[in-house]
Amino acid sequence: MSSVKKIADTLVERIGAILIGKDQEIRLALACLFARGHLLIEDLPGMGKTTLAQTLSAALGLSYTRIQFTSDLLPADIVGVSVYDRDNGSFEFHPGPVFSQVVLADEINRTTPKTQSALLEAMSEGQVTVEGETRQLPQPFFVIATQNPATQSGTFPLPESQLDRFLMRIKLGYPDPAAERKLLSGDDPRKKLNNLKASINELTLEKIQSQVSNVKAADSLIDYVQRLLQHTRALPQLDNGISPRGGMALLQCARAWALMDGRQYVIPEDVQACLEPVCGHRLSGAANDQEVTSLIQQILNSVDII
């Protein structure tokens, strides 16, 4: 049990050495991975989104590809194409970049909905179908998508139904002054990244992932989660509350969070820590992100834990 905590702490420490001052976000990203979800990072350019994704895959020792999404990217550029092989006289499939354990989908909202949906299908099914043949994606399969805020020009914002496929959405934000100073005075993080060694292997990761669902959620905790969900559905500021799928995702993340804290049971604080990353992008009706943050805070403050 405590081994998971130790692993998590080590990972946070190593990744934190490169992405300075963002320990909380790193923890959330790890929790998302442990809970077998996909991660959406939303922020302005240059905040370290790509660095986080790269460091994460390097520290986990997983195969990694990066797809830079542009407006002229086609679905075939992601899933791959069959090319005629003159030697064999037959078509041979050339897998696209999606056939990798960690896929960084950079600036996913720059491309057209058609291409977006090709990736999103892969995310939800764990497989891709090319030319009538279904091909399994490697396991574990973890997509980290980054997105610029939709208000920027030339973007295709993801619709709600597709946002729902991401277990978590996190924001990085500006580093605090101390962290920024360290960043400015230190070496180039990219250099450090090349020296980063994997802390765990695939097997360990799979073990951790299967442990997550064994973390206990007591009746009174489920009561609390239900009260939270009910509360969001009754809020007049929101068009829609959190869906049952959102509730399941919340509990799953809280489990991963508890496990990373070295516990075999979930406590309300776990749920509270996960509420904004898991549910923030699932609440529609709020005008902007700041409103979502304050709304979530309001929900947390008004629903009692007992």
Place this chain on the structure above:
Amino acid sequence: MQPTWQTPRPALLWMLISVVTTLALHVRHLPLWLLGAAALTVLWQIQVYRGAWQYPAKYIKVLLTLLCFGGVLSSYGHLLGLEPMVAILVSGFSLKLLEIHHRRDALVLIYLAYFIIVIQCLFEQGIVTGLIVVLGVTIVTAALAGLYQSNHNNQTDSRGILGAWFRPFRSSAVIIMQSLPLMLVLFIVMPRVGALWAVPKEQGSGVVGVSDSMSPGDFSDLGGSSKVAFRVEFEGDIPAQSALYWRGLVFSDFDGRRWSQSGSWGYRDGSLLQWYGDKPEPWDSQATRRGDALTYQVTLEATNSPWLFALATPKPASQDVALTRDFRLYSKRPLSSKTQYRVKSWPDYNLEVSGLSSWRRKMELALPDGFNPETRAIAEQWRQESPDTVALLNRLLKLYNEEFIYTLKPPLLGKHTVDEFLWETKRGFCEFYASSFVFFARAAGIPARVVAGYQGGERHPSEDYLLVHQYDAHAWAEVWLEGRGWIRVDPTAAVAPERVEMSFADLFGENKDFLAGSLLSLERYRHINWINNLRLRLDALDYAWAKWVLGYGNMQTDLLTSILGRLDPLRVGLFLLAAGALAMLPVAVMSLLGQEKKYRDDLDKFFIQFCQRMERAGITRRPGEGPRDFAARIQSLRPDLADQVSSLTALYEQQRYNTATLDSRNLRLKELRLKLRRFRPYLRSKVT
């Protein structure tokens, strides 16, 4: 394209029900076309909600508004007055249904509905009206509640779709029930302020009563109405039926066709009205009152006129009631609603016994020229034949008795009404007799006048009060005799003595044509015993309502004085507060008991206790703050408590959220209890 706000479905349902209820309440005062128009707006709103139609364009709305104004104007002929105003309000109210774009529009509609429902109380104040108004207010509150329940909750209602529809009504009913005690307190304590403004109500619209003039024919309508005119409660026994002449108006002026009150009242000795409590006017001494007085309380239905009814010779015993120069009672305001007043009457009296001054004599003898020459000639002739006044009048009464027939359906009369009646048709009812008798007496040189009012009444068998109906309306004569003053003569009694001795209804009870106009009137079926009992029961209930609820204003001062000792603003205010708090206590207790249910088990109680102790020590757990966060906060604020708090929190957390240790639960509970007992964060010195 304006942003459209969708009314929550149950709210719309209740809003439409409110509109229909509101209109149904006022169905009797509204023109038919307005009801049709309102139904159209309801339909329109339904179609808009279904998406079939659109809200009308602005110019159509303006057109509809103008049409409604025009319609009201043409229906009533004027805009001032209660009914036209209500009609305008109702048309605006229903047109509002055509522009529910935002929640605030719905709110305007709902607030208007409250107002329009309560307006009903200006028209009627009966017990049934009261209940209907409460129901209406509940329905409108349901619409208001529905407006604040979101769509999503409806789908998750455990009682299904029907439960969702009725949920607003349930909450509204609960709110109304909870507010009833407070309403009672306010009813008892709130000072009754007089009307701030008087609303002129349509004259004679559906309200029958004795009118302020009389020409033969008027009273035949009244004869058929079984509505209650007034009720009388005597202190002591009810006098005999034949003594119950309720004087309302005195007609001294005759223009050949119509009897009316003396023009500009014609009296010249002092003020015409002597208000209750004022110094007696000089003319008051003209009445000699002897013997014991009858004291009684009259509850008069709305008449829209100021005339009050009393036995001769009365003295008012209520505020705002005056004695008139001709010794009747008069109210300060026209009676737009049920009114109570007390009267003292002396049945043994003389009026103006000392003689009539010349102007008075002239007034009571005046006859119009060019009318009824035959009667005048015959009266002249009789006068010469028998100089004795009483003998002359008796001769006339004998004539009535021998040759005349009492009927409610007399033949029509031409120009010389008295001539034709006395010497040709010889058929008629009280007005005809009173009119001809007074005319004849005046022609013979005897001062006489017509008195209109009610005669008799029905004794309520169990409740000991007298019911006077509209069909008891009557007209009789008063003649002035030298040395005796004004004497009441009822010529109708000479023709049909039963009319006076029996109640009117008993007299005509067998006759199916009497009350033919009111098929549904219980009165019509009074020969069926149980229906008659039911009718009397209902009347007793209505009377009790009038006496104790509507008439409470009269008793309020006495009641509050007896409770509080003395009436001053401070005492009344404190009483209001205390009684209000007392009334709301059950509601508060219920809601507190409801809260208790949330805490499910011992473990939670421990945690609550823990939080309470921390609160005493000055650190309050925020709602939504988990045990671990709370413990961390305590540790940073009170490092001295760190050990205790962390072990308590850990124990609680284990118990609460780690179900694996369920087996050892009881043991752990004990441990928790012991630890908590020793936990006294507020006793700082001891702990540190």
